[in-house]
Amino acid sequence: MTYILMLFIGLVGGGLCVWLYIQGIRLKLKEQKRQQDKQVQRIQATLQGIKAKQLEFDQFAAKVVSYNELASENKILKRDLQNVDVNLRKLQLDTELQRQTQGTLDQRIKDLGSRYLKENVKWVGTSLTPNNFVACKQRLQKVIERCRAIDFSVPTDDESDLLASLKEDYEKIVRAAFEREEQIRIKAQIREERRLQTAIKSELEQLDREREAIKVALEKALAEAKDQHSEEVERLRARLAEAEAKSQRAISRAQITKAGYVYVITNIGSFGEDIFKVGMTRRDDPTIRVRELGSASVPFPFDVHMMISCDDAPKLENIIHRELHRLRINKANPRKEFFKTDIETIRQIVEKNHGEVEYVADPEALEYRQSLEMSAEDQEFIESVYDAIEDESETIVDEG
DSSP: OHHHHHHHHHHHHHHHHHHHHHHHHHHHHHHHHHHHHHHHHHHHHHHHHHHHHHHHHHHHHHHOOOHHHHHHHHHHHHHHHHHHHHHHHHHHHHHHHHHHHHHHHHHHHHHHHHHHHHHHHHHHHHHOOTTOHHHHHHHHHHHHHHHHHTTOOOOHHHHHHHHHHHHHHHHHHHHHHHHHHHHHHHHHHHHHHHHHHHHHHHHHHHHHHHHHHHHHHHHHHHHHHTTOOHHHHHHHHHHHHHHHHHHHHHHHHHHOOOOEEEEEEEOHHHHOTTEEEEEEEOOSSHHHHHHHHTTSSSSSOOEEEEEEEESOHHHHHHHHHHHTGGGBSOSSOTTOOEEEOOHHHHHHHHHHHTOOOOOOSSOOOHHHHHHHHOOHHHHHHHHHHHHHHHHHHHHHHHHO
């Protein structure tokens, strides 16, 4: 029993030892497995890091250029730089040439602009009259605007000087026109006085001859009558007086010539569009009559559309008046010579009864159109010029 007990105890002890040993081995195996798992994890992490580095390396390797590629690219860059240098030099030469060309063009523009300005200033000055100051001023300003449009500089001071010079020229022209008109008026007055004196002298001589004839006839009649039949003598005297009167009337009629001018004129500033005046004059210079009509009775001068020279001016005038009778403005007074019509109608009447004639279709109406466009400044300037000249004329008359 003891043996068996000892054997049993030995078996139990041996089994326990074996269990303990197995347990130790199991724990060791577990520990080894845990260590292996950790090592596997470390290896996996290392592999992932290696893969990431490999990826980065592959990306970097893709960016790496080989020496041959760098050398080839360097050649291309050198060639491109040479081309850029050549183009840059060419561009510099082109720029310099363009600068020289532009300088030449600028000088030519300056020369042409200067010549254009001078010629037009001269032209405006030569076309200046006492009646077109505003139109000439506008022309001058347009010339200056065109010069500036082509980059030809006209400073404001130069523009002011040109306008001041235009005003000075206008004053001179107005003054000269006043002097010419005064001289014309004086000469016309002298001619008219001489003509009148000659006509009076001739008429007086004719009357003297007639008086002498009448005296002789009366003396003869008285001598034959011998103080008888006084009534017969009185009838003879009456007949002689009547003959003298008829002779005087015949002389007066003979002195009236039918040759003259028929004029067709308008004044749109005073009467409006398509209002024509048809009249006649026997003056050697028919424009004097037109100027008289537009002198003081109307605000603007008349424009001449036709000035017809003919041998029988009263007849042609009467024909035109009869043809235009229904177109009269004043139907109550046929002596008024204004008609509401058009220039073509008048032209047809004249050509039918007189022949071809030169005419102006559209009226200039310069003063009227300038008055519509004139500024207050220009109006004051023109009035001051006329006032100054009139004051000077009055002073000269008073001193004379």
